[in-house]
Amino acid sequence: MFRPTRVIMSAVLPQLKYGYEQLEPAISRQIMELHHSKHHATYVANYNKAFEDIQAAASSSDIKKQIALQAAIKFNGGGHINHSLFWENLAPTANGGGEFPSSGPLADQVKADFGGLDGLKKAVNAAALGIQGSGWAWLGYNPTTKKLEAVSTANQDPLLGYVPLVGIDMWEHAFYLDYKNVKQSYLDAIWTVINWKEAEARLAKA
Structure with a gap:
């Protein structure tokens, strides 16, 4: 009988390290507030509810219900993981957002794998614009090849098999109020406001 591991803890909505308005004009206060306090909060609440339900189903030996709850665990848990990374990916321009390092491990790796920052942006943008429906575009470090790659995931699937350095939310709730259906403008x-210091720290840990 499947029993959920006891090390799984309830998800908690993270506090942002900047104000909702501090990413303007790239991302409006209205989008940030709705995205964090409503969308992400809903993933957290739904994940916690699904986890409680799966614990109850395990206690009652209801295997069928445990199986049925796996989709909710995956979707909402992935939404929580992805958004928690996303907030850390961002920084106000006053705090260094958008400032790509001129030298160092990240700059060297980007030059080796993409030819430079412009090549990186082109590759990640292509992954983002290639998503059919909703999903995420990623700059990920592949520990097998030891290279950076631009990849995408569907819906709220987390990036597995890579170390995520930068993730870009390509769900409409992340950009539609500001950019309507012009995804390229959102990406530009x-x-x-990308937090390259955070990306470099993740690369160092990888």
């Missing part, structure tokens, strides 16, 4: 703007 979000690069101006």
